[in-house]
Structure formats: C-alpha cells, structure tokens
C-alpha cells in the first residue's frame with residue numbers, strides 16, 4: 078500500500094495533525110501562527126479519521142497529533158482510534174497539563190503508541206516563567222503516567238538564551254523521568270519566537286557549551302537518545318527543512334489546510350487547499366502552494382546550480398520569505414545566500430541585553 | 446589545573462578501573478557468579494580469541510614508537526609471551542587450549558569465522574587507537590593490566606567452582622596471566638607516571654585508559670547480545686509488505702534492506718541471534734556473510750529501539 082504510488086521522490090511518511098491551536102500555555106517561542114485565535118477547529122473526529130485513511134493510501138505511516146494542545150480537541154479519543162485503525166503509528170505531542178492518568182490510559186487502549194512532552198526548563202520557576210503559566214510540576218507527574226503505561230516518552234525542550242546554560246540539568250531530568258528520547262530543539266525563529274528573537278537568540282559560546290554537555294551525556298550509558306541540532310543561524314548552511322518542501326511530511330492545520338510545514342501558511346500569496354473540500358491526494362499532489370516549491374524548478378541563483386541543493390533543498394522557504402520578503406530566495410542562513418547579512422546581523426542581537434519578551438497571545442505583540 | 450603527584454595520578458588511574466573496567470560488565474558478573482550457559486562461555490572464548498590475536502599486533506605498534514632500547518627490551522617480552530618461543534607455545538596457544546577445553550573446534554576458532562561484528566569492531570578500534578596515538582597514550586591504554594591480575598584470580602575460582610565441565614588444563618591461560626599481568630602493569634605504570642609530566646599529559650593518559658575500558662566493555666556487549674533473544678519493541682509497527690519495507694517508531698521509521706526483512710521476521714523473542722544465524726544458514730547454505738549480517742543487524746536495530754534484547 079502507499080509507497081507503490083509514491084510519485085517522483087515525494088511520499089509523505091508523516092502526517093502532522095494540528096488538531097487545534099488552543100493551548101493553556103503561552104510560550105514565548107511558540108511557533109503557532111500569530112493569528113492562531115482566528116483559526117477554527119474545523120475538523121471533527123470523523124473528518125480526521127477519513128483524512129487518516131486517505132493519508133495511508135498516500136504512503137503515510139506515522140501520525141503526530143499536535144497543536145496547540147491537541148488534547149483540547151473534544152474528539153481526541155476517536156481521532157486516536159481513527160489513526161490507529163488506518164494503520165498509522167500514533168504519536169501524541171502535548172504540553173502535559175491537560176490529560177489525567179485514566180484519560181491517557183484510555184488513549185493507549187485506543188492505539189496511542191508514544192508521547193512527546195514539552196518542558197520549558199529543568200526546574201519549576203524558570204520553566205513556568207517561559208510558559209507564562211504554572212505547569213512544570215504537572216508535567217513531571219504526567220511524564221510518570223506515560224512511562225507507567227510503558228509508552229515511550231520523548232521529552233522536548235526548546236533551547237534559547239535563557240535556558241541553554243541548564244542543558245546538563247535538562248538532560249539529568251530526562252534521565253530521571255526515563256525518557257527514551259530527548260529533543261533539544263534550538264528555537265526556530267517563526268511565530269512568537271521571531272517576535273521575541275532578540276530575547277531568545279543565544280551566543281555562539283553558549284551553544285558550544287551546550288553542545289559539549291550533550292557530547293558528554295551521550296557517552297554515558299542508559300541515558301536518553303539525545304537529538305541536538307545547532308540552530309541554522311549559527312551554521313553556514315541551512316537545514317534541509319522538513320526533508321524538502323512537499324516531499325516527506327504533510328501538515329494539516331486545525332482548519333484542514335494541507336501544508337508542507339507548519340509555518341508555510343504564513344507565506345503571502347501561496348494558495349493551499351483545504352481538506353475535506355478537496356481530497357487529501359489533491360491537496361498534496363496538486364495544490365498551487367505545495368507545487369510552488371516542490372522539486373527544484375523554482376530555485377534562483379545560487380541554489381539553482383549549487384551541488385548542495387540535493388541535501389538542503391535550498392533551505393527553509395518560510396525563513397527566506399520572512400527575512401528577505403522573497404520565498405524563492407536562498408535561505409539567508411546559508412553563507413552563499415545574497416540575504417546572508419540579515420542572519421549575520423541577527424547573531425549580534427545575542428550580544429546586547431535582552432528586551433522583555435512577550436507571551437504568546439499578548440495583544441501588544443499582534444501589531445508586529 | 447596543576448599537575449598531580451605520581452601517587453595522585455596513580456590513584457586517578459586506579460579509580461577509572463574501579464568504575465569502568467569490565468569486571469563490572471553484566472556478562473562478566475554472570476560468568477563469575479556461575480550462571481552462564483555453556484554456549485555463552487563458548488561464544489565468549491571464540492570471540493575473545495580475536496582480541497588475543499590483536500594484542501601482539503598492538504604491542505608491535507607500541508614497539509615501533511619507542512626510542513629507548515631499555516623500553517623496547519622489556520616491551521618485546523609481551524610479544525614473546527603471546528606468541529611463544531616456538532610453535533605450540535605462548536598465550537595464543539593457551540587460549541586455543543581453552544577453546545579445546547570448552548568443546549570448541551580449535552581450527553574453527555583460529556579461522557575467526559565466528560567472530561561477531563561488534564567484537565571485531567571493538568578489537569580493531571583498540572589497534573587503531575594505538576596506531577593513531579603517541580607512545581604515552583598507547584602505554585596508558587595498556588594499563589587495564591592493572592586490574593587484570595585480580596579478574597584472572599576471580600575467573601579461575603569461578604571456573605573451578607561453577608563450570609566443572611571445562612577441563613582444568615583449559616585454565617592455563619588465566620594462570621599465566623596472573624603472573625604476567627602484574628609485572629607488565631608495573632612497568633607500564635612506572636613509565637606513565639614518569640613520562641606524564643604535565644596535567645595535560647595526565648589527562649590524555651586518563652582518557653586513553655577510559656577509552657580502553659570502553660572498548661573492553663563493548664566487546665562484552667557484543668558477546669552478551671549474541672545470546673539475548675531479540676523481539677520487536679512493543680510500540681514498533683513493522684511494515685514488511687510496504688514497497689519500502691520498514692519499521693515505524695515514535696521518532697523515526699527505519700527502512701529494512703532485503704536481508705533485514707527476513708532477519709526481522711525471526712526476531713520473535715524465542716530465538717537468540719546465534720540461533721537465528723543457524724536457522725538462516727540452513728535456509729541459505731553457502732551464504733557467507735550471515736554472522737556479520739545477523740549480528741550487525743540485531744545490534745543496530747537494538748541501538749535504534751526497534752528490537753528489545755531479552756536475556
């Protein structure tokens with residue numbers, strides 16, 4: 078099934094199902110769109126279930142239920158069953174403050190296979206400061222419920238200037254909680270994180286120190302597997318964003334829009350189709366927005382002739398758009414990109430004193 | 446940091462052994478408690494032989510780095526210990542006698558055809574380490590000998606008490622090492638404590654000894670996992686009939702090559718890796734890479750959380 082009709086090198090293995098943008102937390106680096114309040118939860122359990130079935134025939138094998146806080150979707154149990162019955166690996170990405178033990182166990186029975194829990198820092202005061210709510214203690218209790226059920230636990234911490242120094246403590250916490258994976262994700266400057274970039278961007282020295290703490294921890298037995306990727310603002314080449322635009326990963330927003338990444342809806346002028354107005358296959362194969370940057374035809378100099386384009390696909394379109402105004406430009410994170418000076422200048426922000434960040438949802442941040 | 450006194454430095458090296466030497470490895474712990482099954486002992490003997498064959502090569506590399514005739518005169522004795530003065534003598538020969546005593550075919554052991562890929566990797570890593578580091582670090586990496594005398598005594602007692610089916614003549618290698626290891630270790634320790642003149646030198650020596658402990662540890666990991674029974678992780682979803690056969694997990698999908706797909710179907714928690722090799726060699730007589738393919742695949746999949754190894 079599925080892969081047989083994977084077309085010309087693009088098969089969506091993952092469906093990222095953003096069930097709702099609602100969330101009780103207000104993280105200063107949240108990557109949800111700034112207008113998240115205006116996006117309705119348009120799909121009910123039945124619609125998601127049908128989407129999962131169509132996804133299976135496109136080649137999807139893994140469904141990540143995310144948001145916002147996906148557990149706020151009222152049909153979550155049916156959504157989990159629907160994904161499991163379509164044959165997918167069902168993975169829940171949550172902030173861990175909304176589900177109690179029995180509800181989690183019920184989801185497990187319906188076919189939930191693993192859980193990713195976000196934490197903001199290693200200890201309560203700092204973590205709650207970033208989340209803008211009291212949540213850290215609840216999260217720790219939730220982590221235990223996950224491992225008690227025998228579900229693999231991934232801990233995800235977004236790293237930034239304010240918590241990078243505590244990477245060793247975060248690793249120790251992951252170990253204590255019995256996490257199988259620890260994702261140390263450097264903040265991606267989208268959404269609220271871009272708005273707060275000047276408070277979040279770390280210095281190169283901070284990153285180096287964190288990297289060596291990670292190296293040290295990797296040498297120790299029985300710890301979690303640690304994923305740590307340097308932010309692309311600090312490397313000379315961009316990330317192969319999403320494994321290539323419209324190539325490996327299919328994102329569905331709460332209103333059913335099919336995107337190549339969770340941020341692509343922010344690029345002005347691109348038209349993405351909505352499920353179930355059109356079939357999932359049509360949204361993935363033929364929507365103008367997805368076709369705009371699938372493959373290499375859209376590339377300009379220097380990407381068009383660059384030997385590295387097969388590895389990084391020219392980098393992140395969203396970042397190119399946001400920083401240069403042209404979504405078809407080379408990702409400015411690349412040192413060969415005409416727009417690279419923008420990123421070089423941004424690195425300097427890390428050397429000035431941090432302004433007060435705004436929380437997700439704060440009104441004053443909306444008139445960006 | 447300032448340079449440590451020779452006594453402090455020695456204490457630091459000994460502490461590394463206390464914490465990381467393979468006397469703590471679960472496989473050795475079980476060996477010494479007497480709970481290993483005969484096939485586990487045999488796998489260990491056949492594989493550890495490969496380590497023995499690397500030792501004189503490693504010592505030859507060390508010799509080639511030494512400028513001092515007195516150093517070479519002493520160190521060359523290690524090669525004689527291993528290879529003997531003539532055919533039929535020396536440590537390698539004694540190890541083959543151990544192979545006889547545990548019921549292995551010595552020709553087969555000497556041919557190294559059953560060496561597990563993880564064991565080969567670990568032993569080759571040791572030779573590579575010595576080849577690519579200076580004399581001081583190379584000698585420091587040999588200092589696991591400081592702890593070898595004790596483990597040999599424990600081992601002799603354990604074999605006598607728990608594995609009476611192993612003929613006593615087989616233990617002569619261990620007995621010879623209880624004499625050689627302390628003398629070798631004293632020479633190496635004196636050299637290292639004398640020549641590591643700066644804090645940085647001492648750190649390099651400590652690092653070399655840690656690396657060596659890791660290598661010995663991973664050798665036993667490989668032996669240990671050969672008899673564990675692999676089964677699919679509870680959360681994993683195998684998709685063997687997909688056009689791209691794979692196993693799906695929470696954070697990744699692992700694609701399977703042709704042989705991987707077949708091996709995976711046998712990983713049902715009832716067979717050990719060794720038994721899977723046996724089963725596949727019946728199915729595919731003449732297939733030469735089965736040992737490497739099966740153990741390599743199972744180790745890799747265990748590392749990726751696709752397979753769980755049950756003892």
Ligand code: SF4
Pocket residue numbers: 100101102103104106107108109144145146172195437
């Ligand atoms: S980043 Fe924070 S605020 Fe945004 S969805 Fe996740 S938990 Fe909620």
Ligand code: SF4
Pocket residue numbers: 314315379380381383384385386387389390391392407408411412413414
């Ligand atoms: S020029 Fe374009 S394709 Fe080449 S490395 Fe930079 S972003 Fe990648």
